[in-house]
Amino acid sequence: MFEGLDKGALENVSAAEITPTDFDLAQKSAAGDMGAFETLYHRHFRRVYALCMRMLGNPTEAEDLTQETFINLHNKIGSFRGESAFTTWLHRMAVNQVLMYFRRKKSRPEYTTTEGETPVQIVQGTANPDKMPVVDRIGLENAITKLPPGYRNIFVLHDVEGYEHGEIAEMMGISEGTSKSQLHKARLKLRELIREHAALN
């Protein structure tokens, strides 16, 4: 039956049989297979939670929005046609869920006007590389949680999640120019926060 196939190819065949694709699982979920939906949930939980956590800045809200995202996924999974990668589709859904949550909270982040913006102080460099604070993963994660929500959303979507300014502008209902200028201010604010933290320690 497997004449002409080498051992590696056979292993690939069996791996594909054992590991269903996201699209397979989505189709089964849409047909009511709860086991398939649970597999999708466990496969994508961490990336969705990490996205929510970074955008929201606190674990309680991140858990709630992760849950809302998967409930929404369950309700809409029949509309996934496989034109884009499942991960891309799900992440867009999570981002929209979080942005809707911010709108519901009416916590108008600073990206809509220039008034009331958190001023970014440009801390001049010392031109001494030895004094440059080290940007490590944990330090950056902490600093992200201290950003105002408007800056945080754009920074997380662009620099962490890799969305383009055009996509961010569309999702947030702002112009590309605003997205770019807010990203720059977010990075400067992070630099200020990281320097403050380094000075305290």
Add this chain to the structure above:
Amino acid sequence: MKCEESIPLLSDFRDGALGNIEQVEVRTHLSKCPPCTEIFSELDNIVLTAQALREDQKMDFPDENLIWQRMRLNNPTIH
């Protein structure tokens, strides 16, 4: 180009989003200005660290089984 003109352009410069002329002007300014170069290096480090976070699975994650159970309890459609 002066420092106060260069600093607002550093992110676009880093992301390759400036026009050719501005790109050259910022690069020329950085080659002569250690303080702006330091700001640029720090912003670049922030972006590189942020990009590495995307695939990073070292965050403190909650118990996903508990959240799954709670989700099913709260939503009769997921049964």
